[in-house]
Amino acid sequence: MPLQIQTIEHMIRIMVITLDGRLDAFEAPALRQKCDKFLADGLIHFVFDLTEVTMLDSAGLAAMVSVLKRARLKNGDVRLIWPRAEAASRILKLTRFDQVFISIEASQVIPQGF
Amino acid sequence: MPLADLLPLHQQDFQALAATWLRLGADSVCLLENGQVIAAYPLKQSQDGQKLVARDAATGLELHLYGVNNHQWQSNAEMQVKLFGRMLTSENEMEALTASLVETQDRLVALYDLTRATRRAIEVDDLLALLTVESSRLLDASGAFAVVYLPGQAPIVRQHHSQKALPEAHLLAAATLYRRDPNRRTFKDGGTLPVGMRNVIMSSLPVRDQVFACLGVFNKSGDFTAPDGKLLKAITDQAGAKLDNALLYQEAIQRARIDAEMNLARQVQTALLPQTLPKLDGIDIHAVSIPALEVGGDFFDVAAMPNRPLVFLLGDVTGKGLPAALLMSMTHTVAHSAVRYMPFVAPHQVLDRLNKDMLDDYSAVGMFTTAFVGTLDLPSRKLMYSNAGQSPILYASPTHQPQLLEAADIPVGVFDGYTYTSHSIQLSLGDVLVAMTDGFNESRNEAGEMFGIERLKDELQKLQRGSAREIADGLLAAISTFAGNHPQDDDRTLVVLKITSEKGITAMQTNLTISAQYEQLRLPAAALRELGTRAGAPEEIIGLCELALQELLTNLVDHAYGKGLAGQIHINIRVEPAHIQIKTEDSGQPAQINLDSVSMPDPGALMEGGYGMAIIKNLMDDVSYRRENDLNTWVLTRRW
Known part of the structure; x- marks a missing residue:
């Protein structure tokens, strides 16, 4: 019996958004705007690379929560690469969003083994 | 005294003698002294005729017997004139002796009075006034003067003169004559004596070494005699001790006055130094200055002003006593205003300014000052310092042994236009800086051994965990224990600065x-x-x-x-x-x-x-x- 070949191509689109600088009330609208566009295009998997974010406030956090909320509604998710700066991570712990967002290492953006 | 003066007392004796010769056939009898008739009997003297002459060689008396030519009487007459001469001579000596005794008595009484008077004169001026008045009176001269040469001072000159006072320079000239030739005590006018002085007799007062004092009596009618010399010596001998006492008394008063002035100077100096030290969070500061017996040249200052670094400085003016104290006061004042009012204060600029402002004053007296200036930036704990020859400055940290911050620059007040340099150290928690004057490392013990910098480092290592005050007190106690009974030769001043929290907060x-x-x-x-x-x-x-x-x-x-x-x-x-x-x-x-x-x-x-x-x-x-x-x-x- 000849070999039966069945192929399934898993096309998972992951949008990695790398931020560098302050993510605060002033900058958050621009991020929202960009993410709204991605979501409209059907993207549901996001990685926010916060490594170089120097400061994160509740407006910045709200922008990310907004993306998370809409992504999850479509069975997607938002993961975070943890910020180095205390001024950025402080609010995540304070609001306990560190327990809501799944945080990953930069190396885990591509699934293990690839 | 001529014997003729004594004859009236012996008129009867002479008449008795003459009467005997008249009975023996003489016409008249004459007595001569040195060829001059001093007595004759009867008064009407025969001018001619034979005479017998008897002569006493010892006294120069002669007996002339007129109308006597019998030579068998020659030896009798000679014996009589010799007896007469001896009697008169004895009489003469008795008179002289009595006069001398009376005079001596007078003078002894006067000397006694003088001694009693001088005992009450405890001040030099009073004593010299008394001596000049009394010595001129006792020696029966018109004036007297006294000169006292003290080391390092203008001579003291006093005179008493019944006439117009002689210029001081003339009296000093006379005293100089005597100083040059102390064995010759009397001088007569012969071109050597100053104008206004005819004759003078001088005698020195026996006083302690380094002091020369003499008393001169001048312008006696007639000449000064040997007894005058003896009397003057008696006066000066006993006055010497009095003068010595008076001089000591005067010095004691002067010294007491200087002591009082020194005390005042010390109080002024102490008041110049900060009486309170700033209290800053995270920085512990303590400073102490312990002056030696004399006023000295150590100074320090600590200035904490809003929006400026903490500035502290410490210095040591060379030398001791009033000159050092005066320069210290001026230097401290310049530094005090410099650290407070310079627009931007950097340690080397404070020293540049001190050098510029004070150079002339230091050069004028050949002195200088060593100084250390530090600034501490409170937020960053960065210490900047500049060291103009100040030692020892010790820096200790919890992780490093105390080390000496070398004096990289020359003292202030030496070179015009010298530019000082600043260095920096990042201080952190537990770091200690101790700036001291050489009164610490150069303290000596009874054996003459110096405390030295190594011992200071050892002591600091033991003390550095304590507060700034404990460190300061500990170092002072160590020096004091080491010195034992050896007196404190030099001022000891230190400023201790310790970092007690990682970052200091100022409002x-x-x-x-x-x-x-x-x-x-x-x-x-x-x-x-x-x-x-x-x-x-x-x-x-x-x-x-x-x-x-x-x-x-x-x-x-x-x-x-x-x-x-x-x-x-x-x-x-x-x-x-x-x-x-x-x-x-x-x-x-x-x-x-x-x-x-x-x-x-x-x-x-x-x-x-x-x-x-x-x-x-x-x-x-x-x-x-x-x-x-x-x-x-x-x-x-x-x-x-």
Whole structure:
């Protein structure tokens, strides 16, 4: 019996958004705007690379929560690469969003083994 | 005294003798002294005829017997004239002796009076006045003078003269004659004596070495005699001891006066030095100056002024006594104003300024000063220093053995235009800097051994964990124990500085006003970070406050003014020693909020807002809101 070949191509689109600088009330609208566009295009998997974010406030956090909320509604998710700066991570712990967002290492953006 | 003067007393004896010869056939009898008739009997003398002459060679008396030619009487006559001569001579001697006794008695009484009087004269002036008056009287001269040569001083000259006083220079000239030739005591006018002095007799007063004093009596009618010399010597011999006492008394008074002045100088100096030291958070300062017996040249200063680094300095003017004290006072004054009023104070600039201002004064007296100037930037703990020959300066840290900060530059007051250099050390918790004068390392013990820098380092290592005061007291005690009974030769001054917390806090504040727009929100956060860092607030606290401030301002932009509404927010940030306070004022809408009911939303609910005030409450110790006169006031406080 000849070999039966069945192929399934898993096309998972992951949008990695790398931020560098302050993510605060002033900058958050621009991020929202960009993410709204991605979501409209059907993207549901996001990685926010916060490594170089120097400061994160509740407006910045709200922008990310907004993306998370809409992504999850479509069975997607938002993961975070943890910020180095205390001024950025402080609010995540304070609001306990560190327990809501799944945080990953930069190396885990591509699934293990690839 | 001529014998003829004595004859009247012996008229009868002579007449009896003459009568005997007349009975024996003489016409008349004459007595002659040195060829002059001193007595004749009968008075009418025969001018011619034979005479018998008998002569006494010892006295020069002659007996002339007129009308006698019998030579068998020659030997009788000679024996008689010899007897007569001897009698008169004895008489003469008796008279002289009596006169001399009377005179001696007079003088002894006078000398006794003088002695008694001088005993009461305890001041040099009184004594010399008495001596000149009495000696001129006793020696029956018209004037007397006294000269006292003291080492390092102008000679003291006093005179008593019944006529116009002689110029002092003339008296000194006469005294100089005698000083050059002390064995010759009497001088007569022969071109050598100064004008106005005919004759003079001098005698020195026996006083201690280094002092020469003499008494001169001048212008006696006739000449000074040997007894005058003896009398003057008697006067000076006993007056010498009195003069010595009077001089000692005068010196004691002068010394007491100098002591009083020195005490005053010391009080002035002590008052110049800081009486209190600044109290700063995280920095422990202590300074002590212990003067040696004499006033000295050590000084120090500590200046803490708002928005300036802490400045401290320490110096040691060379030498001791009043000159050093005077220069120290001037130097201290220049330094005092320099560290307080120079626009930007850097250690080397303080020394440049001192050198410039004080060089002439130091050069004039051939002195100089060593000095150490340090500035400590309170927020960063960075020490800058410049060292003009000051030693020892020790630096110790918890991780390193005490080390000597070498004096890289020359002392102040040596070279015109010398430029000093500053060096820097980053100080951290537990670091100690001890600036001392050489009164520490150069202290000696009874065996003459010096304490030295190595011992100071050892002592500092033992003491460095204590407070600045404990370190200072410990070092002083170590020196004092070492010195034992050896007196303190030099001032001991030290300034101890110790870092007692990682960052020091000084109260600082800043005000700014922003317009209620998102793009302006970064300014207050940046201002808070800058101020907090400069004032030395903990990094963690600065971060918390930054976030709280950011959240509050975002809230005000969002809610008080509403999106797009124009308005201003005034922000005042204060960093105090143990807390940061943020105060905002805006004239937007009143806040519809009950702070007590604010709590952190459940993150699982994925709410897109409502976190701001909860975050603020969470980060701050106190949050207050007040609406007054259409003004919203928020005050956030965070302690540590």
